[in-house]
Amino acid sequence: MSAYYRQLASRTGKVKAVTTSARKLALLFYNTLRYGSAAQDPGVDYYEARYRQGLVGNLHRRAKSLGFELATLQPLNQRVL
Template sequence: MCPGNNESAGKRKSGKTPQGNRWLRRSLIEAAWAAARTKRTYLAAQYRRLAARRGKRRAVVAVGHTILVTAYHVLHQGCPYADLGADHFDRLDPQRLTRHLVRRLERLGHRVTLEPLAA
């Protein structure tokens, strides 16, 4: 379930995932489809973010990989699972979210001017 990653001269190219345990892979993909349809979770947000750019099937493989890595860390470190939340990516880079929302409004035909709030 590790995604193929080839890099040359600073250019990253995705590749095929290597063959592994087919039962584990199918179980993780099924769990990823279920996680993608949940509401207000990190895995659903990750799926939506990747599916918009890369397609649904690649996004599901990435979510399955995230589930596998998360399960490893939970079992290895013995700590409980803590979901990062659906707004995790928005909290990482608020300026990106602002630019995205401004572009969406401009595409709908609105003129947008942003003014900072007076503290």
């Protein structure tokens, strides 16, 4: 939940992020009481992976609009020298 808040706060501002996070928490609580299902937080890694995918997609789209093509490189610690 904290990763969700931090990501949202960076995009929309802290006030809106608090309101949105509180609503999400209230819905999770309500659904747990009403339907008896346990809520599962996807965790920080899930939100970080989604953020990274969105960022990479935006970079590819922007490069294409400028007439460039991006190539994927291996991370530095996995490169063969």
